[in-house]
Amino acid sequence: MTQDLLSPVWAKPDERPELTPLQWETILGQARTSRLLGRLAQHHVANHWLAEVPTQPRLYLEGALRLVDRQHHQVRWEVDCIRRALKHVPGPVVMLKGAAYFVAGLPPRQGRLFSDVDIMVEQERLPEIEGALFRAGWISDERDAYNQRYYRHWMHEIPPLTHVQRRTVIDVHHTITPPTSRFKVDGKKLLERISAVDERGDLFVLAPADMVLHSAVHLFQEGEFGHGLRDLLDLKDLLQHFEQRADFWPGLLDRAEELGLQIPLFHALFHIQRLFGYAAPPQWTTRIDRFSPPAPARIAMAWALGLALRPDHPSCNTRWSGLARWLLYVRSHALRMPIHQLVPHLARKAWMQRFPAKGQGEK
């Protein structure tokens, strides 16, 4: 059985899923691996369908809601701790991704489970920020010198910092893509358009178009497609929320050109349309089509992404899914590092997974 039961839920959001017990087992498994269990549960709650779910599967949806609720509390607490830790460091602190949806009250926060908190700051402030976080208890777990270099020079972040007591993780960035990436973005341009989250003026989020573009480029660059479907749903949520603003679409397309992120945006919109039937208003179609990479690359990407974006679950995987995922993982690394660095790095990562050093935690 290679049936994706999940995407149809959001392709036809007004239709209540009616499933056999075996299909419930399958959809719960697919939702688990796609990190969409909370969202699936929330979808039922929002439509008042939860009572109609058969008793036993309903217990697992409700369990996911409890997890989501608890994590929402924890994110609020974590953001408060971060605010207090960085109170005396000048310069903006910009929330990114999940934490941003949360503090700004955006739709993708519904039903979402958070892992790390991502923030962006001015590049010059990185040492001060790292110092302030250190004093407040966040330290780098990364003791391997090679990985430290990987993070600091090739990627766009200090290694993730873990809080000694709470074990929560914070990733500090100064831009949204690595400097060596094909899709380089200057953090300063993003900082020009940030907006404050509340009247305290210490916490910010990216401008709507930048949030959308970050989500699109993140999806195709990070190499982890375990939650590609979820990230696409988040992106669709953002688009549906922001397009109510006047001039959102032309503004988004202009900004994509300005930042050089047309290709990731094109791929994102293509798959959102294919999976969920949601598209930009027709007057923008021609312009969006021009964002496409040349035909062979586009077709190959569409094939690979199409497979990789299905739930990563045995019920849904074809013989090609593994290959597609691997190709995309290699490609997204290629987007991030010059090729002569790439192969030694991947080989080393594979080696370390097989023989983790003593004392290294597992991700």
Place this chain on the structure above:
Amino acid sequence: MKLSELSSAEVGNRLRRHGLTIRTGPFNFRILSTIDSIAQGLMLLYPDFPLVPEGEFVDFTVTLAPTGGIRRWWRPQVRFVYDGASPFAVLPLDHAFPLLEWAMNWCISTQAHHFLTLHAAVIEREGCAVIMPAPPGSGKSTLCAGLVSRGWRLLSDELALISLVDGWITPLGRPISLKNESLQVIREFVPGVVMNQVTHETSKGSVSHMKVPAEQVKRLGERARPRWVVFPKYVPQAKAELSLRSKANSMLELGGNSFNYTVHGLTGFEVLSEIITASDCYDFRYSDLDEAVSVLDGLAQKERG
């Protein structure tokens, strides 16, 4: 229909093809495996457990598969697969049955959030339950096996399933895991005990599982009210003795021994506080198992009297 009503050929057939589905307390498990020791262990230790009727929802599907490549023949290994991934490291093939038991516990402790789950043994007498949280090596399982063989009913040896509504405990009733010295202790304490073959050199030493008496499996639908929280500790040559323990501290220990206390937030706090308020909390030192049983029997008698 019970597992014992299937022929061994049919058990093997189901395990290899579409899965053997059995009901263990409030959970339906589907087990898939081509490994012989899995079939043998299930037939020995789970004969009285009901099979799941066709078409009923199964909570967890667990696969125990031999690894491929050269390892099919040379130092063969087994993997636990769930949702297409392996949550645990690969183990030697003869660890397959203990791995199945750990896998089943993992499924429940990571996903069954309709209960507050504790890492604790729970046994019942006179309608009242003793919750025994304990870190590994405290002798909780030995004590549990001993008590179950002397008139106490097993609810669980590893996972306490606590209702979020009324704090009562739902039985899981699966075979009791025993290790190292306790294997011999229980063989002597319980003549005619049914135990699976011993697996040596696991991360916990030598392990095996003890079959739960059939009449207790019949009572898996009966929940129990918590009445005592007992923290056991095996101390060589110690006289069996209960000593009262701080309730506040006991409450924190229960939370610390819980798999999902933090998920439940305020509800978890309220459930634990009700349990602790209604229960007497003790530390329990013991060395001789007969003595230990008799001291705990004393607690139950006071309840009856």
Place this chain on the structure above:
Amino acid sequence: MTGDSSEACFVQAVHRLNPLMQLHWCQFGDDWVLFEALSGHTHQMDTLTAVTLMTLGRTSVQLPELVSQIAEELELPVNPELSNALSGILERLAAAGLIESAVS
């Protein structure tokens, strides 16, 4: 900051419950268990700490005022031991993020 001036600052600081806190209590004699719903943390504390936290939940105070309020509530003598004990409690509560201390 030298020891003396930091102590002086601390004495002058105004302490209050962190406004985000949602406190739930359960008591067993002299032992209290607190659940803070936002962080999800559960704390065990003695009566002195619990009453201090409850007091700061009602009002913002400086240390000397806190000492006299607690002394009255728990029928304790006002002396340096009590003051030191409360000072230590305030530090621990602040470290746990439960209270805020602002120098006005």
